[in-house]
Amino acid sequence: MEKLAILWQQSGLAQMELGPAAMMTVGLILLYLAIRRGFEPLLLVPIGIGTVLVNLPGAGFEAAPVYDAQGHLQSPGGLLYYIYEAGIATGLFPLIIFMGVGAMTDFGPMLANPKTLLLGAAAQVGIFTTLLGAVAMGEFGWLDFSLRDAASIGIIGGADGPTAIFVTSILSPELLGAVAVAAYSYMALVPIIQPPIMRLLTTPAERRIVMQQLRPVSRVEKILFPLLLLVLVGLLLPSAAPLLGMFCFGNLMRECGVVNRLSDTTQNALINVVTIFLGLGVGSKMSAEKFLNWETLGILGLGAFAFCLGTAAGVLMAKLMNRLSATPINPLIGSAGVSAVPMAARVSNKLGLEADPHNFLLMHAMGPNVAGVIGSAVAAGVMLAMIG
Amino acid sequence: MEKLAILWQQSGLAQMELGPAAMMTVGLILLYLAIRRGFEPLLLVPIGIGTVLVNLPGAGFEAAPVYDAQGHLQSPGGLLYYIYEAGIATGLFPLIIFMGVGAMTDFGPMLANPKTLLLGAAAQVGIFTTLLGAVAMGEFGWLDFSLRDAASIGIIGGADGPTAIFVTSILSPELLGAVAVAAYSYMALVPIIQPPIMRLLTTPAERRIVMQQLRPVSRVEKILFPLLLLVLVGLLLPSAAPLLGMFCFGNLMRECGVVNRLSDTTQNALINVVTIFLGLGVGSKMSAEKFLNWETLGILGLGAFAFCLGTAAGVLMAKLMNRLSATPINPLIGSAGVSAVPMAARVSNKLGLEADPHNFLLMHAMGPNVAGVIGSAVAAGVMLAMIG
Amino acid sequence: MEKLAILWQQSGLAQMELGPAAMMTVGLILLYLAIRRGFEPLLLVPIGIGTVLVNLPGAGFEAAPVYDAQGHLQSPGGLLYYIYEAGIATGLFPLIIFMGVGAMTDFGPMLANPKTLLLGAAAQVGIFTTLLGAVAMGEFGWLDFSLRDAASIGIIGGADGPTAIFVTSILSPELLGAVAVAAYSYMALVPIIQPPIMRLLTTPAERRIVMQQLRPVSRVEKILFPLLLLVLVGLLLPSAAPLLGMFCFGNLMRECGVVNRLSDTTQNALINVVTIFLGLGVGSKMSAEKFLNWETLGILGLGAFAFCLGTAAGVLMAKLMNRLSATPINPLIGSAGVSAVPMAARVSNKLGLEADPHNFLLMHAMGPNVAGVIGSAVAAGVMLAMIG
Amino acid sequence: MANGESLIAQGVDLMIYGMGTVFVFLTLLVLAVTLLSAAVRRWLPEPVPAPPAPRQVDTPPVDAHLRAIIQAAIDQHRNR
Amino acid sequence: MANGESLIAQGVDLMIYGMGTVFVFLTLLVLAVTLLSAAVRRWLPEPVPAPPAPRQVDTPPVDAHLRAIIQAAIDQHRNR
Amino acid sequence: MANGESLIAQGVDLMIYGMGTVFVFLTLLVLAVTLLSAAVRRWLPEPVPAPPAPRQVDTPPVDAHLRAIIQAAIDQHRNR
């Protein structure tokens, strides 16, 4: 009968505790949000499954390999252990994703109207005020946040998944699960979070502002821009170079027109494979002790706060620029500065059409949208330079 | 002249021994079976080449890297060494393949007729009686089989390549080559092995049994099933969770409908790349001392025995269920319970059409067919739990 | 204010030195050559970007990971560090590329006219005379070349990127950047380097020689050839087996007709991904101290010399064969023996059409062209056997 | 597991508990699936899904059909 | 960074220098891009590029169109 | 290899043995391939293989052709 005992002791039921059970529920909720509610499914489906797998009692998905004294492998590690150590602890996966994002990004609209880069800068206010909020909570002892934690939480406001994962995996890995989940969830909630703020801060007249037709951008400009950005980053903020360097590499492959087969693979097979494993790896950090605590609630709250602030800052910056410059800017495109490509730009377009059915803002909003990606990568670089 | 001597001493001819020469022949035979006879070419072509490469005298395909005292790389390892250590010793490749198989599997027919799961259970009898046969041979000292070896041999009866490789690489790596070759060869031989057994155990009348049209299965059921299976495995048999967890993940990506680009890549680029390297890695274990011995003959014999038993058990189970339940089951679909997807199901369909040209069993046989995959993964889990 | 100091000290400007600045310029020049001049863009774009990235002061792309005493990761390594160590120091990337090249190679023309293999042999004269030139420079103390360096430089004459990278990464890694850049640049310059030599060494009458229509080659021959080559290499020159083994494996997948999905992935997603990372990894060795020295000038000079010699040797060999054998050979196809597939063959065709607008040599030139790949792999094997 | 026993005994144990687990697990799965289907049809009824779209877009069979039709059309013209 | 300061103080510093860097960097980028565009239009003028070709070749819409035309043709025959 | 010799001497050796091996190997390959082809044509004769099918299925040229035919058909109708 002791065989039955063995089987029973090894069963999940026998080893089940409250924490893992709750986390499996969290994983299933993430899957529900991804599949039914369409929350960033490409990331939240793998993250959700990873959460369930890593919390299956006794399944050993995050077990480290065991070696004997001679260094021979005695028992192999778990799948999620290898994925996390090889792809996330090293930073490889976020960087490869960023390369793919670069290969999918068209800088044309931004190049046609470079001033919109400033909207991408303004929207990063969300990052740093949130950081301040987090350190305040830490200082007052409400929650246990260090400066490194606070930076990781602030970067949620960047509305850029790979950037958030890259920074957090370096500064405070134990927050990776909560930060990634918050970042992707709020990116999915952009169509709900942003409109009220945008309406609040703009007058109907402002929302009807028609912008100048964007000039065509030549291929040469599109090829030279990533190189320009790369050199500028290298000279001014090398700590942002890993993220923006790969981003520029991907974009150069896209635009140069002579390596289309590499560009295609980067945008498809490669980014898809890495997305699957990135999601699983992030999920592997969704353990009860790391996720089921007040800090997570604080992170979710502060993340929402960051998104709202970034949205507002972008809109207000647009209004300010309207004051200072002759060429009109519809403030609705300011909110796209938080990146969350391309949702935020679509939101700007939607509200624009509500105000004037003939006023299409999508292309105009793509400028600040991609600028926001650069902006949050720069913000990440500053944090890594000053804290990391 | 000593230069010529160097070249000659390093040549394969000078270093050739009988064992490697014989194994290279084995590799070429595997290639012949794969290319000319269509034996599971996707696996046996890489395995065959891997067998030839690893047995080329002096080519060093399985050499381990050499480091000096300071830990600097002196000479790099061989390609097959890296592939085996990174992908098979860790279990990563079989698990990724299983994810891909899940993404290619349609559980619809099984969900429409869940009772067929029991046929997938019955067919696993082959696994365990074969295990018993192997331990007997070990006990009587005919062949040198430990309990771990016996389990690895039995799993051949699961007619599921990745499962067999995953279990064997954990329980008795030195048998990996023989077990994998046996598993894939017999899966290819299913159309030859199964029919006589099926005819022997069924009457023409039984073979003409017409089954009820399968009800349509809703998308929601297809989405919820992998999650249900995943949780059930986690609760009851965590040791089967790595295999079935990745299987369910792949299937969820397929069915959820919101991550088609991930599902496509999993079914194509990713599984193809991993298949190539899995095959090469398995081939790298096809060395003379591990393969050219009586144990291999025993493994091949026992493997065939396992397939026959599993087939018979499936058919008999179907006949038993016919006795006990009102809804008729054509016993020919029982044999599909050994998995070997989709060959076994096609065999059931073929024999059904022989008996009645209007009786299409293919869809009905897909149920036990996929059930067999789950069944052998569960069997693998039990073995890993009780022995591993 | 010390925060500003921190940011400034960490900025690239503050850390910029002449060497890295010059190398970044080199990287941008490589990008210009690749994008504007079409120099082997698939490799030179990633190499160029890798050169820029690795020379960004303070970006740490080639930093090694830092572990504390307990072996916990303190700071992760740089992207290019991981790529180089995992893919180039191990030799994996060149071998995988070679597998893909094999899957893209059609040996039909060569099988239809096997004598052209000798042209592929003759063209390798370039490799070894260049080696001799390099050791001479070393002996006379003009440049600091060891025998290993000389071999790596000579292999440039093989006009085969992966072979050059594979050999150099084993024999003299510090030359990898210069050798790879020279190899790919001259392959791109084949249409400029070869024609004058070819015209110089042939009479108009010879250039007008019409060759016999190639016989059709059966599928069986195409399937058996890679196996024949593989066994021959294994028996005679195992040190060439890694390169030619993977090459034959890829070609077998292509020709056997039963694993098309593996062959497709090998020719597309897999080779594209590996090409990107191979290029980045090679670029990571483009540091000022390794590249900006007289040795590099010597390498570039010797490499050009190697290409010219190989071209001449191929043409002269073709003329010699014309003397000895009845069946006419147009000497213009001899130059294709340096490989540089398929440019060299196109050059032969172009000059043929100049001499006689109705004389298409492309198919005839593909024979020596692919023979050249085998030839340089064999040469690589000899070097590894006698020096490595 | 207890190493005192003979190899055979261990094998027998493994067979009994193994087949037992397989049957128990898959029987539970049958029940679970049946409940699941019932629950879904009760609370989440849904129109039957269309078969998943083919992965690569091939030229649709209609082409052949088309060609036939044209041919017919042409012929009619000729025969007029 | 200096650990003497309070967490708040460090956060404030990080905010000031962070936002400062972001704005400085992106302002410089605006200037650089403007110069770049001017330089390109001045020295490397170019016809505007066509939009990048679609990645997978789908069956062209014309098929549907074709079908319609045929149908019309057939009908005309019938109705004659 | 023997390190007593001068670098030059080693280079010369490498050249001699290297080119030697290359020629010997490829000459053997010529013989082997010739034998192989003879053997295949003798014992495994085969119809010449069709060129390998194109990888991605594009819309076949026939469409253009079709369009032409239709156009003709339509015109004939009009011109009637």
Ligand code: NA
């Ligand atoms: Na952003």
Ligand code: NA
């Ligand atoms: Na099975």
Ligand code: NA
């Ligand atoms: Na060559």
